[in-house]
Amino acid sequence: MVAVLAGGTGGAKLARGMLDVVGGEELAVIANTADDVEVYGAHVSPDPDLIAYALADVLDERGYGIAGDTWAVMDALAAAGRDTWFRLGDRDLALCLLRTELLRDRARLTEAHARVVAGLGLRARVLPMADEPVRTHVHANGRRRPFQEFMIVDGATGPVEGVELRGVEAARPTPEVLEALTTAEAIVVGPSNPVISIGPILAVSGMRDAVAAARAPVVAVSPFVGGRAVKGPTEAFCAQAGIALSAQGIADAYGDVIDGLVADEPVAGTPALELDTLMDSPAARERVARATLEFARSLAPR
Numbered sequence: 001m002v003a004v005l006a007g008g009t010g011g012a013k014l015a016r017g018m019l020d021v022v023g024g025e026e027l028a029v030i031a032n033t034a035d036d037v038e039v040y041g042a043h044v045s046p047d048p049d050l051i052a053y054a055l056a057d058v059l060d061e062r063g064y065g066i067a068g069d070t071w072a073v074m075d076a077l078a079a080a081g082r083d084t085w086f087r088l089g090d091r092d093l094a095l096c097l098l099r100t101e102l103l104r105d106r107a108r109l110t111e112a113h114a115r116v117v118a119g120l121g122l123r124a125r126v127l128p129m130a131d132e133p134v135r136t137h138v139h140a141n142g143r144r145r146p147f148q149e150f151m152i153v154d155g156a157t158g159p160v161e162g163v164e165l166r167g168v169e170a171a172r173p174t175p176e177v178l179e180a181l182t183t184a185e186a187i188v189v190g191p192s193n194p195v196i197s198i199g200p201i202l203a204v205s206g207m208r209d210a211v212a213a214a215r216a217p218v219v220a221v222s223p224f225v226g227g228r229a230v231k232g233p234t235e236a237f238c239a240q241a242g243i244a245l246s247a248q249g250i251a252d253a254y255g256d257v258i259d260g261l262v263a264d265e266p267v268a269g270t271p272a273l274e275l276d277t278l279m280d281s282p283a284a285r286e287r288v289a290r291a292t293l294e295f296a297r298s299l300a301p302r
C-alpha cells in the first residue's frame with residue numbers, strides 16, 4: 001500500500017504514475033479539499049476530481065475537467081444571464097451533482113467522493129483529507145478572496161500577501177486517511193504546491209502527528225524543476241511563505257515531516273535521491289513514481 005498526499009497538478013501526475021507501479025488496489029491518494037467550492041448548487045472538489053480524472057485517464061489536456069466534455073449547461077446558464085466564470089463541463093458537473101446529492105443525504109465527503117471515484121471505474125482510493133469543510137482564502141492586492149476567485153477571476157495576479165485556511169482547526173483526518181497512513185509501506189508527499197495544496201493537508205488537526213506516527217518512510221517529491229515551478233501560482237505562494245524555489249526550500253518547508261526528498265538537484269541534511277522529476281509523458285510519470293518508491297523502500301523503517 002502506498003499513500004500519496006496530493007493537490008491537483010503535480011501530485012495528480014505522480015499518483016497516476018504510482019498507479020502504474022503498484023496498481024489501484026494498493027494506492028490511496030490523500031487529497032487537498034481546501035479548494036472546494038459550492039457553485040451552481042453543486043459541491044465542486046477540484047483537487048480530488050482532478051486526481052480521479054487523472055487516474056481514470058480522462059483528464060483534459062488543459063489540466064482540469066474531462067477530455068471531450070461538452071458545455072451545454074454553461075451555455076444555457078450564460079444565455080440566461082448567469083455569470084459562468086467557474087467553467088464546469090457537462091460530464092464534470094454530472095459527477096459533482098452525484099457527490100452533492102449524497103452530501104444532501106448526509107453522506108460524509110469521503111463517501112460522496114468515493115461514489116464519484118467508483119463511477120469512473122477506479123479501484124484506487126481518492127480520500128478527501130477531511131470531511132469537515134476547509135476553505136483557502138488568499139490575501140492579495142490589498143483584499144481577501146476565496147481561492148477560486150483569486151485564481152480565476154483575478155487571474156492569480158499580484159503578490160500573495162497571506163493565506164488563510166478557514167475551518168482547518170476543526171478538521172480532522174478521516175478514519176480512511178488514518179487507515180491509509182497506518183497501513184502504507186511508503187508515504188509520498190507529491191510534487192504539489194507546498195503552501196496551498198500540501199499545506200492544508202498537513203494543517204488538518206492531527207495530520208502531522210498521524211504521518212509522524214506511521215511506520216512507513218515519508219518521502220517528498222519536489223515540485224521545482226530547474227529551480228522553477230512547472231505550472232501554476234506556486235512561486236508566488238512560496239515567495240510569501242518564505243520557501244526558496246529549490247530542493248533545499250522544500251526540505252526546509254517539510255522539515256521533520258519527511259525522511260527523504262526526491263529532487264533534480266542536491267540537498268544537504270536530508271537523505272535525497274537526485275532525479276529528473278519532470279513528468280511530461282506517461283513513461284516519465286511512471287519512472288518518477290517507481291524511483292520514488294524504490295528510494296522510500298531504501299530508507300530504514302522508522
Ligand code: GDP
Pocket residue numbers: 006007008009010011012013047191192193194196197198221222223224225228229230231232234277278279280
Ligand atoms: P494544483 O492544485 O493544481 O495547484 O496542483 P498541485 O499543487 O498538485 O501542483 C502544482 C505544482 O505541481 C507546481 O508547483 C508544479 O511545479 C508542480 N508540477 C507540475 N508538473 C510537474 C512535474 O512534471 N514534475 C514536478 N516535479 N512537479 C510538477
